[in-house]
Amino acid sequence: GENVEQHPSTLSVQEGDSAVIKCTYSDSASNYFPWYKQELGKRPQLIIDIRSNVGEKKDQRIAVTLNKTAKHFSLHITETQPEDSAVYFCAARGGYSTLTFGKGTMLLVSP
Amino acid sequence: DTEVTQTPKHLVMGMTNKKSLKCEQHMGHRAMYWYKQKAKKPPELMFVYSYEKLSINESVPSRFSPECPNSSLLNLHLHALQPEDSALYLCASSQVSGGEYEQYFGPGTRLTVT
Numbered sequence: 017g018e019n020v021e022q023h024p025s026t027l028s029v030q031e032g033d034s035a036v037i038k039c040t041y042s043d044s045a046s047n048y049f050p051w052y053k054q055e056l057g058k059r060p061q062l063i064i065d066i067r068s069n070v071g072e073k074k075d076q077r078i079a080v081t082l083n084k085t086a087k088h089f090s091l092h093i094t095e096t097q098p099e100d101s102a103v104y105f106c107a108a109r110g111g112y113s114t115l116t117f118g119k120g121t122m123l124l125v126s127p
Numbered sequence: 128d129t130e131v132t133q134t135p136k137h138l139v140m141g142m143t144n145k146k147s148l149k150c151e152q153h154m155g156h157r158a159m160y161w162y163k164q165k166a167k168k169p170p171e172l173m174f175v176y177s178y179e180k181l182s183i184n185e186s187v188p189s190r191f192s193p194e195c196p197n198s199s200l201l202n203l204h205l206h207a208l209q210p211e212d213s214a215l216y217l218c219a220s221s222q223v224s225g226g227e228y229e230q231y232f233g234p235g236t237r238l239t240v241t
Contacts, residue, residue, distance in 0.1 A: 048228040059217065059232040060170065067228075105169050109228055114160075114183065117169035 018043040018110035022118025029096050030126055037121045039106035040088040048109035049082060049089045054120075055102045064091070096125045130154075131233035133218050139239045142208060148236045150201040150218030159201040160230070161193060162217040170217055170232075176201060177223055208240045 019042040029035050041049075047068040052060035066073045066080045066089065073080050077096075082089040093100055103122050107115040131152045140146050150159065158177050162170035175183035176195040190212075192204040201218055215237055221230040 050228075050230070052232075059234045062229060062231065065229065103167075113158075113223075114172055114175060115230060120167070120169055 018046060018108055018116040020106060020108050020116050020118040022106050022121060024121060025119065026122045026124070028124045028126065031096060031098060033096055035091075035093045035096050035100070035123055035125075037091045037104055037106065037123070038088060039090070039108075039118050040086075041108040041110075041116075042087065043108065043110045044084075044087065046108040046110045049080070050107050050109075050115070051078075051080060051091050052105045052107065052117075053102045054105065060105060093123075096123075098125050098127050101125045131218055131220055131231050133216075133233035133236050135236055136234065137237045137239075139241060140205065140208065141241055142210075144208075145204070145206045147205065148203040148216055148218075148238075150203075150233055151199055152220040152231075152233075153199055154220060154231070155198075156220035156231075157198060157223045158221045159195060160219040160221075161191075161201070161203050162219060162232075164215040164217055164235070174203075205238075208238075210240050213238055213240045 022039045050065035053063045054060045064078050064080050066082050077094045079092040103120045105120050106118040134149045160175050161173040164170045172185050173187045174193045179195045190207045194202040215235045217235045218233040219230050
C-alpha cells in the first residue's frame with residue numbers, strides 16, 4: 017500500500033517568514049495530493065491540492081509543488097501569520113482511491 | 128455547500144453502553160468515510176462506503192458497526208467499547224469518480240469511553 021513520509025514534525029517561524037513542509041510517497045500510481053490544515057480541536061480543512069498532471073499550484077500565500085519522478089510534494093506558505101499556526105497533514109490518493117496521510121507538521125508562527 | 132455535519136459533538140459512554148454517531152452531507156457525494164483520530168496523530172481510516180455499500184473495512188473491531196441508510200447519511204454504531212477507543216471520530220465525504228477527489232471532513236465527535 018501507499019506510504020507517506022512528512023517532514024519536519026515541528027516547524028517554528030517568525031511572522032512574515034516562509035514555511036516549507038515536505039512529503040514523499042511510495043506508490044507511483046498515486047494521482048492526487050491534498051494538504052489539510054487542522055487547528056486545535058477542529059476538523060481537518062482542505063487548503064490546497066494538486067493532481068499528478070500538474071507540477072505546481074498556487075492560491076494566494078499558499079503553493080504546492082509536485083515532483084512525480086522523485087515522488088515528493090511540498091507545501092509552501094509565504095508571509096506567514098500567527099493564524100497559520102496549526103497542524104498540517106499531507107496526503108496521497110493511491111490505488112484504492114483512499115487517502116494515506118503523513119504524520120503531520122505542527123507549524124508555530126511567532127508574532 | 129461544502130459542509131459535512133456530525134452529531135453529537137461530544138459523547139461520554141461506559142463500556143457497556145450502546146450509542147451511535149451520525150453524519151450527514153448534502154453535496155451529492157456518493158463516497159462516505161469514517162476516520163478515527165488520536166491526539167497529535169493523522170486521521171486513521173476505518174470504513175469506506177461507496178454508493179451506500181461498504182467497500183473498505185480496515186480490520187476494525189466488530190464493536191464498531193457502520194451503516195449507510197441512504198446517500199446522505201452515515202452512522203457508526205458503538206457497543207462494548209474500550210477506553211482506548213476514546214478519540215475524535217471524523218466523518219468525510221467525496222465524489223466517487225469523475226476526477227473530483229476532494230474529501231471534506233465533518234467537525235467530528237469527541238468520544239470518551241469510561
